[in-house]
Amino acid sequence: MVREIEKTAGIPVVHIATIVPIMLTVGSNRIIPGIAIPHPLGKPGNDEEDHAARRKLCERALKAITTKIDKQTVFKE
Amino acid sequence: MKKRVVLYINQFFAGMGGEESAHIPPESKNTILGPGAAFTQAFGDEAEIVGTVICGDSYYGEHIEKAREECLKLIRAFEPDCLVAGPAFNAGRYGLACGDICTAAQRELNITAVTGWYSENPGRELYGANVFAVPTVDSARGMKDAVAKMSRLALRLMSGEPMGPAREEGYFHRGIRKNFFHEKTGAQRAIDLALQKFHGEAFQTELEMPVFKKIPPAAPVKDIKSAKIAICSSGGIVPKGNPDHIRVSSAMNWGKYDISKLDDLTPENYESIHGGYDRTWALEDPDRVLPLDEMRKLEREGAFGKLYEYACTTTGTATSVANAESFGREIGELLKKDGVDAAILTST
Numbered sequence: 017m018v019r020e021i022e023k024t025a026g027i028p029v030v031h032i033a034t035i036v037p038i039m040l041t042v043g044s045n046r047i048i049p050g051i052a053i054p055h056p057l058g059k060p061g062n063d064e065e066d067h068a069a070r071r072k073l074c075e076r077a078l079k080a081i082t083t084k085i086d087k088q089t090v091f092k093e
Numbered sequence: 094m095k096k097r098v099v100l101y102i103n104q105f106f107a108g109m110g111g112e113e114s115a116h117i118p119p120e121s122k123n124t125i126l127g128p129g130a131a132f133t134q135a136f137g138d139e140a141e142i143v144g145t146v147i148c149g150d151s152y153y154g155e156h157i158e159k160a161r162e163e164c165l166k167l168i169r170a171f172e173p174d175c176l177v178a179g180p181a182f183n184a185g186r187y188g189l190a191c192g193d194i195c196t197a198a199q200r201e202l203n204i205t206a207v208t209g210w211y212s213e214n215p216g217r218e219l220y221g222a223n224v225f226a227v228p229t230v231d232s233a234r235g236m237k238d239a240v241a242k243m244s245r246l247a248l249r250l251m252s253g254e255p256m257g258p259a260r261e262e263g264y265f266h267r268g269i270r271k272n273f274f275h276e277k278t279g280a281q282r283a284i285d286l287a288l289q290k291f292h293g294e295a296f297q298t299e300l301e302m303p304v305f306k307k308i309p310p311a312a313p314v315k316d317i318k319s320a321k322i323a324i325c326s327s328g329g330i331v332p333k334g335n336p337d338h339i340r341v342s343s344a345m346n347w348g349k350y351d352i353s354k355l356d357d358l359t360p361e362n363y364e365s366i367h368g369g370y371d372r373t374w375a376l377e378d379p380d381r382v383l384p385l386d387e388m389r390k391l392e393r394e395g396a397f398g399k400l401y402e403y404a405c406t407t408t409g410t411a412t413s414v415a416n417a418e419s420f421g422r423e424i425g426e427l428l429k430k431d432g433v434d435a436a437i438l439t440s441t
Contacts, residue, residue, distance in 0.1 A: 017325075017327060017407075017409070017417045017418070017420050017421040017424070017438065018421065018438050019305075019306065019307075019308055019418075019421065020417075020418045020419075020420075020421025020422045020424075020425055021325070021421045021422075021424050021425040021428065021436060021438065022308065022310075022311050022425070023308050023421075023422075023425065024421065024422045024424075024425025024426055024429065025424075025425040025426070025428040025429040025433065025436075026311055026429065027311055027314075027428065027429075027433060027434055027435050027436060028310070028311045028312070028313055028314060028435045028436075029311070029435070029436045029437070029438055030435070030436070030437045030438070031438055031439075031440065032437060032438070032439045032440070033439065033440035033441065034441075039440075041305055042305050043305050043306055043307045043308060045308070045309075045310035045311070046310065050439070053370050053441050054370040054371045054372070054373070054374050054375060054441060055374040055375060055381040055382065056328070056381070056382060056439055056440070056441060057380070057381055057382065057384045057387075057439060058374060058378065058380070058381025058382075060374045060377065060378075060381070066378070066381070067386070067387065070380065070381070070384050070386070070387045071387045071390070071391070073384070074384055074387045074388055074391055074437075075391070075396070077437045078317060078322075078391070078396060078397055081313060081314045081317065081320070081322070081435040081437075082313050082314050082315075082317050083313055084312070084313045085310045085313075086309075086310065087310070088307070088310070089310075
């Protein structure tokens with residue numbers, strides 16, 4: 017789905033999920049590892065930490081969108 | 094009585110020229126041309142080539158419907174039991190023509206059809222699920238072998254006997270699985286396979302995994318401050334009540350949801366319907382899968398231009414690759430039309 021959106025629209029698509037090898041296999045180009053499968057953008061337990069973790073990943077996604085890459089890239093920070 | 098076979102070939106194998114003749118329209122001949130002689134020999138007393146239909150590769154590729162109709166008419170005139178097309182090896186347009194005419198002959202003329210192509214021939218991707226095709230090498234140096242396989246398969250199909258599995262009968266699998274009782278349970282067979290693998294022996298999987306394509310990365314967004322960004326998800330986040338009835342697994346559709354007036358996803362307005370993960374945390378706060386709240390804050394702070402008015406979501410569990418690809422293309426078309434500059438897609 018990520019690959020076809022990127023190809024059809026011609027725009028960068030950042031993929032945030034937890035299992036990096038799957039994102040690499042399905043052909044996602046800009047990859048961000050999420051926190052956990054049932055809550056890729058959340059840290060349940062503490063409300064503040066939950067929001068901070070989500071914000072950090074969103075900021076990293078914005079960075080990935082503006083970064084030139086020439087092959088599949090995992091944005092670890 | 095010998096079975097009647099029509100051979101479909103392109104201009105090149107008909108000896109009518111190469112690329113300069115690729116535009117010739119369909120025509121038929123009562124004579125045996127190109128690989129026809131080898132097929133005649135391979136068929137022996139069981140079948141004979143009663144005619145040859147020829148079409149230029151570019152003609153077929155550029156006027157598929159017209160070419161198909163004209164070729165079918167020419168094939169029908171010979172009243173055949175079977176159509177043999179190609180082999181096309183790794184010739185793309187030829188592979189497409191062979192796959193298309195075989196598909197049409199089966200459907201419209203209700204006859205057996207057989208072709209042959211190299212595993213990466215684009216014809217296989219387009220028509221591989223419809224037609225019986227044998228694997229060939231990538232060029233005509235493999236003609237002898239291809240003719241032997243194709244003629245054997247054609248005779249086998251015309252005999253009307255039930256067909257066995259693709260790898261035993263020697264054709265490309267068409268993505269069809271048949272149910273049958275096996276003397277061993279799945280667990281026993283899985284252990285057998287694992288042991289074969291551990292011992293370095295040859296083994297044959299029962300379930301081949303799909304091969305995914307790769308594409309070159311899109312260029313980055315130059316000016317993030319004015320960029321319109323979409324959020325999408327395969328994590329099953331939908332408006333409460335699941336208005337588009339997206340399935341909890343093996344999704345057949347995706348939804349487009351107006352988030353322009355929302356700042357936060359809550360258990361009151363959104364939910365997760367995904368059947369492939371423990372939804373406890375996503376139901377508590379759907380933003381943990383589709384991060385609307387933080388993206389809205391970043392938008393207000395000016396970290397990027399604008400959040401796209403709609404979120405596009407579906408369920409990613411057990412969804413076929415073909416469906417996921419078509420959802421991707423449809424969403425891609427929408428984002429393109431609406432001038433979206435980048436997207437963030439989350440998966441669970």
